[in-house]
Amino acid sequence: MHIFSSSKTIIMSTESIIRKAVNQAAQHLYAISIDEDTLQVQKTKKEFEGDVTIVMFPLAKQLRQSPAALAQAIGDYLQQNDEMISKFNVIQGFLNLSIAQDYWVETLHAIDAQPTFGLKLATENSPLVMIEYSSPNTNKPLHLGHIRNNLLGYSLAEIMKANGNRVVKTNIVNDRGIHICKSMLAWQKYGNGATPESTGIKGDHLVGDYYVKFDQEYKKQIQILIEKGIPEDQAKKEAPLMLEAQEMLRQWEANDPAIRHLWETMNQWVYAGFDITYKALGVNFDKIYYESKTYLTGKQQVEEGVAKGIFQKRPDTSVWADLTADGLDEKLLLRADGTSVYMTQDIGTAKLRYDDYPIDKMIYVVGNEQNYHFQVLSILLDKLGFKWGKDLVHFSYGMVELPEGKMKSREGTVVDADDLMDEMITTARQTSEELGKLDQCTPEEAASIVRKIGLAALKYFILKVDPRKNMTFNPKESVDFNGNTGPFIQYTYARILSVLRKASEANIQTAGSAPLTQPLSEKEISLIQLVNEFPATVAEAGNSYSPAIIANYAYELAKEYNQFYHDYSILKEExxxxxxxxxxxxxxxxxVLQSAMHLLGIEMPERM
RNA sequence: GGUCUCGUAGCUCAGCUGGAUAGAGCAACAGCCUUCUAAGCUGUGGGUCUUGGGUUCGAAUCCCAACGAGAUCACCA
Structure with a gap:
């Protein structure tokens, strides 16, 4: 139909087309124009006939007419004057409009013509968004909490890209401090020269083992001191291991060659381990910053702040920011001994990043336990003159809890990232074998499929829930491949590809065929509608920083497709x-399923 | 105690810029493979949307209060 065949109209969302039409009707009938807020356009509920619903109550108020009468009048007008509206019905104050089938068919053609449908590609002039995520410590391996962080960060980056932004993914590695010294010290004392090579243990796990070892031995020492009658607080400070760790930190800061060498060696082990985990998870970074290289810059920034009178130096030479005017407390930025704190490092990192990139927007993917920290950081960066400081986004996500409660590394209730991924893949393999899905595959294909399925189950499970909320992860029950899961969506996709393969093998034409002569089913129309909602969904996910919106959309679409697939035959249609x-x-x-899942960092198998 | 989140089916979660009879999945039960992949589809049961007020034609959604859960208020990172 000609009225919607111009590409401009097609790109316009259905909603805005309807808005325009209704507004025209109102102008013609009542000589008024309706503002955006008054005109409520929504998808018609499943149980009513129609595609789009206009809520008449607000309009009725403005025009002092009964909602039903208004709906009837506008409906009549649209049906007579707008080719797009084929039918309408009025129920109470709701005007349900049916849109002509041809409109939907044209919409589908338009979608088909766009390989990157729904994705806004960035140009050289697009805003530059930097996303910081992952941010591990180099003293222990990654766990379930990091997995949520990494998946959210990666997906968020993809979503920002799909909304027309240039994106730089960055990672700030916390590679210095007393906690690192603890691992180093324990390795020195109890390691007997063990290396990842000599033990066959992954580097990050090896270092993590010594971090645990430190804690065990440290606790023993505290116990001994307490038995000698020393109060617990004092015992914690005076335990020999703690004193040694602190001494080691001093030596590190003084650039002691032996300590630095040990530090570098052990960090390299950890990085090699992290690389494996990141690769397995499918996440990556464009630029990695190390706190050992940023904290000095932070100190400089703070000193400059003092010189400019933004921060205050106290008699004991510690430096503070007074945030009472912003409704917050005073915040320490440098200790009296001149050493830096967490905040100092984040300021330094910000400075280096700003030097490296012309950042328009900065997003920090960090857990919600640090809400206060980022509130303060935002104010401090603003005071220091970073233009994106005030508007920095703290993408604050909730904790992952186990059925027993919070994960605690000291109590051994941490779910290790590597173990979890392995388990998911193993389970995927078992399930696939039971279903006989891998019978036709080479071992390489099978391994690839099983890996994609296992990871999809994990990633989707985590990404489908609202990032802001705390979530519960049950290691046993969460490994599900049916229902609202990643594998369900993958399966739908694989099914479609199978049909398309068969079509192509049979040389069935999909282009240049005659126009449709019979009416389409409701299922087919609603499937087009859902596919057509993808761009709006991507935009919404970008505006609200929520991969969950994409995940839930993909599920809806897969479900809708499966119903269609079940009810109608494709290749056998005559x-x-x-x-x-x-x-x-x-x-x-x-x-669209593939694009949506790509935004979540989930790979789709071509068969499964 | 101050500040900030959150509270929806037995469980895990959607819905929240106010709209029609509050939705999925899992678990339970009952059906559907000589037909394009049954990791699918269909159906049954399951709810005082924590509670009490308020705003309104209309509240799971907005406002206030209470109760409950969590986070934070470090010279730890």
Whole structure:
């Protein structure tokens, strides 16, 4: 139909087209124009006939007419004057409009013509968004909490890209401090020269083992001191291991060659381990910063702040920021001995990043236990003159809890990232074998499929919940491949590809076929509608920083497709035009499913 | 105690810029494979949306209060 065939109209969302039409009707009938807020356009609920619903109550108020009468009048007008509206019905104050089938078919053609449908590509002039995520400590391996962080950060980066931003993914590695010295000291004392090579243990796990060892031995020493009658607080400070660790930190700061060498060696082990974990998870970074290289810059920034009168130096030479005017407390920035704190380092990192990139927006993916920290950081960066400081985004996500409660590394209730991924993949393999899905595959194909499925189950499980909320992860029950899960969506995709493969093998044409002569089913129309909602969904996910919106959309789409697939045959349809239409619909459903899952960092297998 | 989150089915979660009879999945039960992949589809049961007020034509959604859960208020990172 010509009225929607111009590319401009097609790109316009259905909602805005309807808005325009209703506004025109109102102008014609009542000589008024309706503002955005008054005109409520929404998807018609499943149990009513129609595609789009206009809520008449607000309008009725403004025009002092009954909602039903208004709806009837506007409905009549649209049906007569707008080719797009084929039917309407009025129920109470709701005007339900049915949109002509041709509009949906044209919409599908337009979608089909866009390989990157729903994704806004960035240009050289697009805003530059930097996303910091992961941010590990180099004294222990990554765990379930890090997995949520990494998945959210990576997905968020993809979503920002899809909304037309240039994105730099960055990682700030916390590679210095007393906690690192603890691992180093324990390794020195109890390690007997063990290396990842000599033990066959992954580097980050090896170092983590010595961090645990430190804690065990330290506790023993405290116990001994307490038995000697020393109060617990004092015992914690005076235990020989703690004193040695502190001495080691001093030597590190004084650039002691032997300590520095040990530090570098052990950090390299950890990085090699992290690399494996990151690769397995499918996340990566464009630029990595190390706190050992940023904290000195932070000190400089703070000193400059003192010189400018932004910060205050106290008689004991410690430096403070007075935030009482902002409704917060005073915040320490440098200790009296001149050493830096967490905040100092973040300021230094910010400075280095600003030097490296012309950042327009900075997003920190960090857990919600640090809300206060980022509130303060935002104010401090603003005071120091960083233009994005005031508007920095703290993407604050909730904790991952186990059914027994919080994870505690000291109590051994931490779910290790590597172990968890392995388990998911193993389970995926078992399930696939039980279902006989791998019978036709080479071992390499099987390994690839099983890896994609296992990771999808994990990633989707974590990403489908609202990032802000705390979530519960049950290691046993969360490994599910049915229902609202990643593998369900993958399966739908693999199914579609299978149909498309068969179509192509049979040389079935999907292009240039005759126009449809019969009415489409509700299922087919609603599937087009859902596919058509993808761009709006991507935009919404970008605005609200929420991968969960994408995940839930993908699930809805997969479910809708499966219903269609179940009710209608595609390849066996004898009407050529209808068959071509269904293939086109299938192809675009697959395309959008793939794009959506890509935004979540989930790979799709071509068969499973 | 101050500040900030959160409270929806037995469990895990959607819905929240106010709209029609509050939705999924899991678990339970009952159906559907000689037909394009049954990791699928269909159906049944399951709810005082924590409680009490307020705003309104209309509240799970907005406001206030109470109760409950969590986070934070470090010269730890």
């Amino acid at each position: 009407n050529e035009a209808l068959r071509a239409f269904r293939l086109e619909l299938s192809r675009n459903s697959a395309k």
